[in-house]
Every structure is written in C-alpha cells, then in structure tokens.
Amino acid sequence: MVAPAVPEIIEDDDIGLAVDARTESLAGLRELGPPDLVHLVKQGVKATSKQTGIYHHVTGIDASSSASLAAYINTLTYNPADKSNKVVSGLYCCYNAFSHLDMRVEVKIPGGVESYCVDERGDRRVATANLWLETFLCGVLRAYFYADDGSGDTIKKIIGVRRFNPITSTETEHRFLEAAEKLFFSGRQLGSDPEIQIPNVTSNHLTAGLLKYLKTTGRYTSGINLFEKLRTKDVEVSALLAKILLEGDEEVQAVRMLYESLQDVPMDYSLLDAQAEFCLSKGENELALECAKRAVTAAPSEFSTWARLCEVYVSLEHFGLALLTLNSCPMFSYQDKDSPRMPEPSRVLLPVMQESVLDEIDEGQPRAGEGYDQVHVSLRKLQAATYQGTFLKAYSLLTDIAARIGWDALLKTRSQVFVMEEEYRAERHASLTPKMPSSRNASTTGLAGTPNGGEPYGQADDNSASDDEDEKTLAESSHQGGLNGDRIQQNSEMSANESMEKPLPTIKAEEVKSGSDDPDSTNEDQGQFQNKRLCERWLDNLFMVLYEDLRIYTIWRTEMSQYRQQQMQYKKSAAEWEILGDLAERLHHNNEALEAYQQCLNIRFSPKAMKGLLKMYESKNDTRNTLACLIRLITWQYRWYSEFSPELLHSMRKLVEEEGALKIRSIIQSTTLPQHVMDLTHEYAQVLLAFKSTGTDG
Structure with missing residues (x-):
C-alpha cells in the first residue's frame, strides 16, 4: 500500500528526552501499552557536530523480530525533503504487554543492530524468541485498538502517529492466528474492554x-x-x-x-x-x-x-x-487506553503527502493562528457527548426507551418504579405528624382548605395567575425591542421549557437510611413503597443529562421551523452543526442528524460529520453515497498518516460483497475526483483481493 508521510516531532536541545519519558512511564502502563515509539538522531551533512532528535509513533509494524523493526528504521533514513541532514542512529520501542517489557532495537548507521528489552525499573534484559512472539501479538492487537474508526477522534488524541495495516496477506494472518493460539489462555493478562x-x-x-x-x-x-x-x-x-x-x-x-x-x-x-x-x-x-x-x-x-x-x-x-x-447495572469507572506522555517538543513538522491532497478537504479549514469555531455555551455543556464505557451503553439504553415511548411517558414510568423525593417526604411527614382530633369547627375547616395556611380562599390562585401574566408581559415587552433572530431564539427556548417537564428528583438512599431510625416511619415507608426501588444516583443523573439533550434538541428544531416560516437563513458554525448532528444521532433522530451533518459539510470538511453520513447511507443501502463518503474518509485518514481503519475496511468489504469488486471499482473511477485520491481507495480493495473476500472473484 502507499506509505503515508512521516511526521517529525523535534527535540533540538535534549536529545533522547522522549525515550526517557517512555521508560519512566512503563511502571504505570495497565493494558496493551502505548503505540510504538521511533526515535531518530540526525546530524548535518556538513556541520557534523550539530545533532537533532526527532521521533514519531507508529502502529501495525511487524514486531516478530529485531530484523523487521530495524528494516522499518532503514525506510526512514532517506528523506528527499531534507537533504542537508542524515540519520546516524535510530531506536524502535515496542511494548510487550504480556511480560510488561519494552522491546527495543537500536540501529547505528553505518553499523550494527542491537536488540534488548527494558523492564519497569529501567533495567536491561535479554530479548528471547518467546518475548518476540508476545511482542508480535501485542503489536497486531494495538494496531486494531489504536486504529481510528473514521471519525477522526482517535487521530486527534495523539499527535504524529503512523497507522499501518498489520495483516495484509494470508501468510501474516497464519502467523497471527498461530501466535494467538499459543498465547490464548494468557489473554486475560492484557486486560479487557471497560x-x-x-x-x-x-x-x-x-x-x-x-x-x-x-x-x-x-x-x-x-x-x-x-x-x-x-x-x-x-x-x-x-x-x-x-x-x-x-x-x-x-x-x-x-x-x-x-x-x-x-x-x-x-x-x-x-x-x-x-x-x-x-x-x-x-x-x-x-x-x-x-x-x-x-x-x-x-x-x-x-x-x-x-x-x-x-x-x-x-x-x-x-x-x-x-x-x-x-x-x-454495575457501573465501572472508565479507563482510557494507554497513551504516550511525551515532553513538550521544540517543533512539530506535519508534512502532507501529495497523494492525499484534495481541495474539498482543504477548503474552509482554519489556518495556523486562526481561532476555532464559536460554539454556543449550551452546546459545549452537553455531558452525554463525553460518556464512555458502561455509562455510554447505559445512556444509549435510556435514549432508546425515550425514543420509543416519549419523554412524558418515560417520566411517568420512572415515578411508578422509583421512590420520588416529594412523595417520600410527604409520606414520612404524614407518619411523623400526630393525628388531628376528629371534631370539626369553622376555624379548622377553613384553614385546612387554605392553600398557603392562612389566606382566604382563591387569593393564592389569583396571585399565582397574576404572576404568570406579569411574566408573560415582561417576556413580550423584552422581545419587542429585539431582532427577529433573538426573538425566535427566546421564543423557542420558552416553548421548549414549557413543552418538556423537568425530571423531579428521586430520594437518595442515604436519606432513607438516615431517616429509618424511627420504627413507625420505617413500617409506614415499607408499606407505602414496597413495590418501588431507590434510584441510583448515576441513573438519576442520566435522566437530567437526557433532559438537557432533549431540551437543546427541541430548541434547535423549533428555531429551524420558525426561521423557515419567516424565510430567514438559520446560521450555525461548522462545529455547532457537528455537535447538533451528534446530538440527534444520540437521540435516534437519524433524518435530523443527516441534515445537520450535511450542513456542517457545506461549510467545511469534517471527518466526524462524514462518518455520520456514512452510517446513515449504510443503513439505507445507498451504495453510491456510501462509497462517496468512504473515498473522502480514506483520503483524510491518509492525510493524517493512517493507511488503516478497521471500520472503513469493513465498510468496503460489505460493499464488495453486495455489489462485486468490478462494480465498486467502476463507481470509484466514474467520480470526478483526482486519480491519486481514487488510487488510495483502490488500496483498500487490494487488501480484500489478497484475502480473496466474497465479491472479488473475477
């Protein structure tokens, strides 16, 4: 496949600081370890006393032996863009998660190759054949776990990572499965998904x-x-x-x-x-x-x-x-993948390979020194977008229920199965209040019917009605002096708040325990709430997060509708459209998500928005649009040094299975995109051909 460009993170003064930082971090690694580190030392062709350290990270390189890692370093020795410097040494670091060792290969140019491993204390050990077998398997697994899903989120987390496909032939597959068979019952040592x-x-x-x-x-x-x-x-x-x-x-x-x-x-x-x-x-x-x-x-x-x-x-x-x-559900705190903790570099060079240049991706992107898109504070605060692990899955289940029965029915169901704070306090108050005498007189009867304890009948209701009218009058008077857009936004926020009931709090378990000292109240509570349960704090918080998601979504859709009625243009930044698309997708409103992602892409290219479109088109079996999204995502991935994304390869495989490799190739060639961009997509199809996947025959 076409090799992506080589990013360079430069150390001008303290050469080897990145390697020292990696050695110090070994004791804190929990699972598969960080991507491989490749550190090179360059010196001037003429000024030989001046040396510079450069490094980058990489995944997917064959780590079955010291020779294969040394071969990768040799591919980096010639850089046509930098003829004034030459590489004099290189170090490849690859983590063995089974034995908790960092396997290292040091190459001297010209000179020999030395391989060894470093333990968590920084001491050197001998690299054996069994350790290389473990390292090879870890390298393949890391290539899959650190690969980007197409949305660009993983690529943006760690700067300067080259991602290669670790298995491109049946021979490599055989070695991978053979290693997996030998080490299968040691797999639990590597950890697991969150x-x-x-x-x-x-x-x-x-x-x-x-x-x-x-x-x-x-x-x-x-x-x-x-x-x-x-x-x-x-x-x-x-x-x-x-x-x-x-x-x-x-x-x-x-x-x-x-x-x-x-x-x-x-x-x-x-x-x-x-x-x-x-x-x-x-x-x-x-x-x-x-x-x-x-x-x-x-x-x-x-x-x-x-x-x-x-x-x-x-x-x-x-x-x-x-x-x-x-x-x-038992909830577990999310632990992110092991990531490198590197010192601040002197400079960073992120070259762009000519084969990945596409005007459609470049146009509209913020240039160096320009600020990021403005994002409304309400969109920045959406907590659901940050969920990972068990909380992400639990929130997905909750949104699925809300999409099926609606918000009001969800709140009603919630109050039927969980003890609400209001009813608990009312029941507890009733159980602790002495019983009133049964005799009736005008005084007690009148007070019992008074809403606020001593006011005459009807006065409290009249006051509350007048307060509501005052609020409406104030709102209307404040709207009269505003612009149309501001008025629409305020009206939509008011209508969203009125149409959606905010979830009432449930009672906390600790409050129930602290209030259970009184035996009478305990018996009363158990009799009243024997069929109800206490809601966990995390689930109570999910309801509030869902309420905020639905409120922002309702405001957005109301604003859109009102702007269209007045034939006004509804403007948002690209980042805001991307967030709104993600919001609609979370809430299972796929058509609205599609609309938001398209609006984002009309302003500038966004891998996350394009990945959202890809999922929508795949669900509709829209071959041409699915392929159009794939071509652009593959190109963007190459631009940021990734030739391999399992999700994009899987999407390509499904298309080839359904339509056949010949038809897919014809559709790609029929686009008006540059040939070098189409060739990148053909590289993905070549992998399927090497594996003789269904649809590649003939």
Whole structure:
C-alpha cells in the first residue's frame, strides 16, 4: 500500500528526552501499552557536530523480530525533503504487554543492530524468541485498538502517529492466528474492554482483537478453525465460536453447538448471553428473556448481562422492568487506553503527502493562528457527548426507551418504579405528624382548605395567575425591542421549557437510611413503597443529562421551523452543526442528524460529520453515497498518516460483497475526483483481493 508521510516531532536541545519519558512511564502502563515509539538522531551533512532528535509513533509494524523493526528504521533514513541532514542512529520501542517489557532495537548507521528489552525499573534484559512472539501479538492487537474508526477522534488524541495495516496477506494472518493460539489462555493478562469488570478466558483484549479482525476481514473460516481447536481445551471458548459461526451465516451449526456446550456448563454467562443475543436478533424475545435472566444469575457482577436483560425488556415493551434492570447495572469507572506522555517538543513538522491532497478537504479549514469555531455555551455543556464505557451503553439504553415511548411517558414510568423525593417526604411527614382530633369547627375547616395556611380562599390562585401574566408581559415587552433572530431564539427556548417537564428528583438512599431510625416511619415507608426501588444516583443523573439533550434538541428544531416560516437563513458554525448532528444521532433522530451533518459539510470538511453520513447511507443501502463518503474518509485518514481503519475496511468489504469488486471499482473511477485520491481507495480493495473476500472473484 502507499506509505503515508512521516511526521517529525523535534527535540533540538535534549536529545533522547522522549525515550526517557517512555521508560519512566512503563511502571504505570495497565493494558496493551502505548503505540510504538521511533526515535531518530540526525546530524548535518556538513556541520557534523550539530545533532537533532526527532521521533514519531507508529502502529501495525511487524514486531516478530529485531530484523523487521530495524528494516522499518532503514525506510526512514532517506528523506528527499531534507537533504542537508542524515540519520546516524535510530531506536524502535515496542511494548510487550504480556511480560510488561519494552522491546527495543537500536540501529547505528553505518553499523550494527542491537536488540534488548527494558523492564519497569529501567533495567536491561535479554530479548528471547518467546518475548518476540508476545511482542508480535501485542503489536497486531494495538494496531486494531489504536486504529481510528473514521471519525477522526482517535487521530486527534495523539499527535504524529503512523497507522499501518498489520495483516495484509494470508501468510501474516497464519502467523497471527498461530501466535494467538499459543498465547490464548494468557489473554486475560492484557486486560479487557471497560464494560468487563474481570477479564476471563473469553472476555479480554486478545479475544476482542481476534473477533474484530475476523469481522473486519470476513476471514470466518480461519476463525472457526482456531476456536474449534481451542474449544477442545476449554468448553467456554464455545461462546466465541458461536459468535463467529453466526457472523459467517452458519446459524444452525451455531445453535446446535451452543445447546451442546450448555449441557456441559449450564451456567456459563458468555454462552447464555450469546443465546440471548441470537434470540433477540430473531425476534424471539420471550426465549431471549429466559436466557438473559439466567445469564444475570450466572454473572450478577458483570455489566454486559444486565445490559442484555434491559435490551430484552425494551424489546418486550416492559419499560418499567427495563428501568429497574438498568438501575441494577454495575457501573465501572472508565479507563482510557494507554497513551504516550511525551515532553513538550521544540517543533512539530506535519508534512502532507501529495497523494492525499484534495481541495474539498482543504477548503474552509482554519489556518495556523486562526481561532476555532464559536460554539454556543449550551452546546459545549452537553455531558452525554463525553460518556464512555458502561455509562455510554447505559445512556444509549435510556435514549432508546425515550425514543420509543416519549419523554412524558418515560417520566411517568420512572415515578411508578422509583421512590420520588416529594412523595417520600410527604409520606414520612404524614407518619411523623400526630393525628388531628376528629371534631370539626369553622376555624379548622377553613384553614385546612387554605392553600398557603392562612389566606382566604382563591387569593393564592389569583396571585399565582397574576404572576404568570406579569411574566408573560415582561417576556413580550423584552422581545419587542429585539431582532427577529433573538426573538425566535427566546421564543423557542420558552416553548421548549414549557413543552418538556423537568425530571423531579428521586430520594437518595442515604436519606432513607438516615431517616429509618424511627420504627413507625420505617413500617409506614415499607408499606407505602414496597413495590418501588431507590434510584441510583448515576441513573438519576442520566435522566437530567437526557433532559438537557432533549431540551437543546427541541430548541434547535423549533428555531429551524420558525426561521423557515419567516424565510430567514438559520446560521450555525461548522462545529455547532457537528455537535447538533451528534446530538440527534444520540437521540435516534437519524433524518435530523443527516441534515445537520450535511450542513456542517457545506461549510467545511469534517471527518466526524462524514462518518455520520456514512452510517446513515449504510443503513439505507445507498451504495453510491456510501462509497462517496468512504473515498473522502480514506483520503483524510491518509492525510493524517493512517493507511488503516478497521471500520472503513469493513465498510468496503460489505460493499464488495453486495455489489462485486468490478462494480465498486467502476463507481470509484466514474467520480470526478483526482486519480491519486481514487488510487488510495483502490488500496483498500487490494487488501480484500489478497484475502480473496466474497465479491472479488473475477
């Protein structure tokens, strides 16, 4: 494939500071480790006393031996854009997450190659063949985990990372699967996704990477062969085998194998969850319910089992039970991937390769020194956009319920299943207040009917009505002096606030515990609320976050409608349109998300907006528009040193499977884009051809 350009992060004074920082960070690495570090030392061709250190990060390089890493350094020794300097030495650092060692290869030019490894204390050790096997496997897994999904979010996190496809041939695939087989039962040492509390044989970074690779490339037969061999050693591997069989359209074999495996381990939650997922996909919700319940019983401390049960209840339209189940989910704090912590560089050079130049991407981008887009403060404060891990999944489930039944029905369901603060205090007050005498007189009767304790009948209602009228009058008078746009915005905010009821708070568990000292009140509370539960604080917060999302969404749509009625142009910055598209997508309003993303792209190119369009077009089976999005995203990725994105490769594979490689190539060639841009997309198709994917025949 076409190699992306080489970014240069420059150390003018303290050469090797980046390597020292990496060595110091080794003790704090938790999982797969950061991307590989490549550090070069340059000196002037004429002024040999002047040396400069430069470095960049990289993923996807073959780390099976010191020779392969040294070969990568050799590819960097010649830079046609810099003929006044030459590379005199290079160091490649690649983290081995199994043994917690940093494998290093040092190249002297001209000279020899030295390989060794550094432990967490910074001491050198001998690099053995087994350590290189572990390093090779870690390198492939990191290439998949640190790859960008097409939206650009991962690329923007770490500056100057070259991303390569680690497996481009069946020979490399064979070595990868062979290494995975040898180290499979050590996979739990690598950690797991944030939704998994305790890594196990079937839930860890190694198994997740295997599944992602097989799904990306469609090499299901290779995966089936691997898991069949591993299943003979541990029956729990059957859950992984079932997933691959289902992905490869071998449903009958998968169901039979799940049934047989559950005879041996009837309470394996991975197998039960796989059964529940399959039944749910087939619309057999009642069968899925029984499987999901047993999975929760088998693994009550895992988030995934509770989340699956919640999905089933949502499909069955048992929304009260879905909320109760969501409330029971164990939530884990999110831990981000290991990322490099580098010192402040002297300079940064980010060259652009000529093959990735496309005017459509360049036009409208802010230049150096220019400020970022202005974003309204209400859009910057949307907390849901920052969710990760279990909180992201839980919020997705909550928005799914809201999209099905509406906000008002969701609040009503919430008040039916959770103890609300207002009713708890009213009940507690009633239980603690001495009973009034049964005799009646004019004084007590009058006071009992008075809303504010001592005011005559009707006075409080009249005052509240007049207050509302005063507020309306003030609002109208303030609007009269404003511009049309300001008036529309204020009106839309008022209408949004009026149309949406703000969620009332639920009672805190600690308040119930602190108020349970009185035995009488405890009995009263239990009698009144025996069918209700206390809402967890995190779920209560999700309701407030959802309310804010829906409020901003309602304001936006109301403003749009009013501007159109008055035939006025509705203006937002590109960043604001991108946020609004993300907001609409979160709330399952796909058409509105599509509209916002298109408005963003009309102003300037945005990978996140383009990725949003790609998802929408894929769901509609729109081949031409899907391919148009893919071409631009692949080009943007190359521009920022990434030749590999698993999600984009998977999208390309699905298109080739459905339409055939010849038709896809013809559609690409029929566009008016420059040939070098189309060639980049053809490179992705070449990978599929090397794997003989479906649709590449002939």
